[in-house]
Amino acid sequence: MRADILIHPERDDYPAADDLPAVRAHFEREGYVVIRRLLPLAACELARQAFLREVWPARRAYFKRHASGSYERNVYTEHGHMKYPIMNLQDIGGRRFRQFRQRGLELLTHPQLRRLMRQMFDEPARLVHTMYFDGNQATWAHRDGDYFDSSARGRMIGAWVAAEDIHPDAGRFYVVPGSHRALVGDIGDPNGARYRQQLAGAVRDAVAPAMKQGDVILWSALTVHGSLPTVDGRHPRRSFTGHYVPDSQPLRRYLSSAPTDRYIAVNNVPVVLHEDSHTLGGVLKATLKSDYPLLYAVLRALR
Numbered sequence: 540m541r542a543d544i545l546i547h548p549e550r551d552d553y554p555a556a557d558d559l560p561a562v563r564a565h566f567e568r569e570g571y572v573v574i575r576r577l578l579p580l581a582a583c584e585l586a587r588q589a590f591l592r593e594v595w596p597a598r599r600a601y602f603k604r605h606a607s608g609s610y611e612r613n614v615y616t617e618h619g620h621m622k623y624p625i626m627n628l629q630d631i632g633g634r635r636f637r638q639f640r641q642r643g644l645e646l647l648t649h650p651q652l653r654r655l656m657r658q659m660f661d662e663p664a665r666l667v668h669t670m671y672f673d674g675n676q677a678t679w680a681h682r683d684g685d686y687f688d689s690s691a692r693g694r695m696i697g698a699w700v701a702a703e704d705i706h707p708d709a710g711r712f713y714v715v716p717g718s719h720r721a722l723v724g725d726i727g728d729p730n731g732a733r734y735r736q737q738l739a740g741a742v743r744d745a746v747a748p749a750m751k752q753g754d755v756i757l758w759s760a761l762t763v764h765g766s767l768p769t770v771d772g773r774h775p776r777r778s779f780t781g782h783y784v785p786d787s788q789p790l791r792r793y794l795s796s797a798p799t800d801r802y803i804a805v806n807n808v809p810v811v812l813h814e815d816s817h818t819l820g821g822v823l824k825a826t827l828k829s830d831y832p833l834l835y836a837v838l839r840a841l842r
């Protein structure tokens with residue numbers, strides 16, 4: 540645990556999901572809110588099991604990673620957890636991981652979450668970015684809105700979904716209450732050292748809620764958050780995150796100029812695709828990475 544982070548004792552007086560005024564008031568005041576048992580345990584379990592069955596044993600397949608932004612194979616911790624999260628499961632191609640992709644996206648677009656997002660935005664939501672976590676990469680302190688956001692600054696909302704009961708020592712997700720209103724002005728390149736230093740400095744007073752299967756944390760695009768260092772590496776932290784924007788607003792990306800108008804629909808929620816899955820070349824590439832990784836590795840080495 541970082542010695543300089545003060546983790547507040549859990550008060551757990553979060554509003555109930557159906558008390559919308561209280562949910563919104565907490566979110567607007569603190570920059571985050573926890574909703575207990577929002578999602579059915581069975582839906583969490585289907586997604587978690589699909590990971591264990593399809594992705595965890597796949598030593599050779601390539602998945603896009605959050606930390607590097609590149610396609611890499613699974614790296615396992617000394618306790619056998621997949622260390623680096625998978626980014627944008629909607630872009631996984633081929634057939635080999637289709638249950639994981641489908642079940643994960645079904646969880647992030649579940650009618651309960653879809654309804655909550657609609658209420659938060661006063662209009663339907665679009666899912667623009669997703670992640671899956673097994674082990675802990677110890678995510679650096681950041682604000683999502685420095686990487687991408689809705690066209691109206693700060694309106695994007697992140698959701699962290701516990702796919703299982705998360706052990707407190709697994710490297711809990713934390714947020715810095717009130718930070719969505721505290722940091723203003725130019726804080727530089729979000730992949731640069733200055734940014735990381737400045738944001739890490741903002742993490743004095745964090746909240747790291749204890750999360751049980753089906754619990755969800757929502758946070759604002761401008762709220763500083765990350766994950767605590769792992770205390771006991773035996774424990775995984777299986778979870779999905781989704782980032783949502785109001786459907787009427789374009790997604791704004793600060794670090795890439797990739798087009799944003801292609802999507803699939805899952806549970807009636809548009810889910811933005813990030814790879815060129817609309818071209819034959821794009822489909823072939825995505826299929827190679829997951830279903831024929833050895834061939835992909837050879838072609839990559841020849842390039």
Ligand SMILES: O=C(O)CCC(=O)C(=O)O
Binds near residue numbers: 676766
């Ligand atoms: O749980 C984590 O490690 C970080 C998740 C996160 O930062 C995000 O989804 O934006």
